[in-house]
Amino acid sequence: MSARTRVLWLAKGLGRGGAEQLLLNCARHADTSRYEIEVAYVLPWKDALAPALTEAGVRVHCLGAPGSGSATGTPGRADPRWPLRLRRLLAARRYGLVHTHMPVPAAAARLLAPTAGSPRLVHTEHNVWDRYRTATRWANALTYRRNDAVIAVSHAVERGIPAARRRPGAWVTVVHHGPDLSGAPEGPAARADARTGLGLPQDAFVVGTVGNLTPKKDQATLLAAHAELHRRHPGARLVLIGSGPLDGQLRARAAELGVAGSVLFAGSRSDVPALLPGLDVFTLSSRQEGLPVALMEAMTSGLPSVVTRVGGMPEVLDDGEQGLLVPPGDPAALAAALGRLAGDPPLRDRLGAAARKRAERFDVAGAQRAVEAVYEQVLRR
Incomplete structure (x- = not known):
């Protein structure tokens, strides 16, 4: 790949949860000579990490209308129009790859991608399937095999993906991510x-x-x-x-x-x-x-x-x-x-x-290299 591939990381929110922190950690170690990383999120009141991502050189898109959560960060109802904004974003930015986190935004991306340039789809699984709500499991079940590749954050999570929803071959990769505590005080x-x-x-x-x-x-x-x-x-x-x-x-x-x-x-x-x-x-x-x-x-x-x-x-x-x-x-x-x-x-x-x-x-830089190896694999197909 001579030119950089534009990649969208799609999440439900950018609060201070562990999955969201992984995005920030990985963004700081992304190979920017090969990948142009952008982030989109659904819930506007969960935006604590958005400034840090921007500071790391990542373009951030909020898919929820500002009025759908209070100015003080109090949760509101998810803006029902966010899938339409996601579709417009996918069409406008022409991503080569969409990397989804959290099952509901992931299901939307799988349904919308074929109508918006058909980017490759990679999904990171952060939890075991049987812990999802019934509606979420059904959304996953109906769309999961559209993923070009899946990354699981642990072997336990990998084992939780139902066999009926897997694709043949080396489709699931387990990547143990790590924290980024460089410069943290101690002693x-x-x-x-x-x-x-x-x-x-x-x-x-x-x-x-x-x-x-x-x-x-x-x-x-x-x-x-x-x-x-x-x-x-x-x-x-x-x-x-x-x-x-x-x-x-x-x-x-x-x-x-x-x-x-x-x-x-x-x-x-x-x-x-x-x-x-x-x-x-x-x-x-x-x-x-x-x-x-x-x-x-x-x-x-x-x-x-x-x-x-x-x-x-x-x-x-x-x-x-x-x-x-x-x-x-x-x-x-x-x-x-x-x-x-x-x-x-x-x-x-x-x-x-x-x-x-x-x-x-625990090596956050090594984890990001492993993620990018998955990107390279699906982009070559």
Whole structure:
């Protein structure tokens, strides 16, 4: 390919979720001598990462009308005209390849692409199929084989793609993406600064999690586990970084459990890498995952983790080696694992050092090269 190929990355939103963060990480490492990357998204109120993408040299298109979400970022209803705007964008920009993320925009692109220059279609699967809503599964089922190639973020996600929806040959490629923490602070000073910024005692045992406040992340189980941990370790603190529809419900639950004073709802933050050094243990209580960027960031930061045995997490964290794995939806098991680490600082140090070592495998630049190898493969057909 002598000329650059224009590529559109299509997502539902550009909020601070893990899938969206992957777009930004990959954009910073894209081969701009070969690919002209643009990004389009559907939900205008989920735009936190749009400025960073623009700064990285990526042209960003919002497909939703500005009035379909409030000026303060409060979710509204998706503009029903966004597929028409997507069709016009595809026709006007004449993309050689469309790389979709999230199933609903992906299904729309698969239906519209043949009428707008027929770009090649690559899809990244971030979750297992059986976790999608019924309507989403049907939209996927009816259009999925139109993909020229599929990238799965973990082997667990790859196994979740139904055999009936696959195409023959090397159609699915598993790519373990990685975080981009270059220049992130570390060491005792970073720990002290993070705790001061969060208003946490310097000597407290601090557990933290990063994720949207949604049912699939199951912070309710984490709150119940923290309540049990707090009974055994009264100085323990829990930090929840993220925002979402369950914010009010989770705050009320913390109050019901009698631990509101030891739980910090930090909200959505753009400085997560600077906050991680303030934690003693990272945790995820998720009921479903593909392969969370937050876990990889925590491991890269040298944190021991306690996470549920779901999705791709057991692919990057060995139980008892870089952290501890527990069943989903089990507050007692989660509390026991956190309590084990609370009472054993040398174990925390050993697991954290092993996590940092394992994280050397996480290579965002290498992941983007693997993605571009898929692009090259489908563009040559």
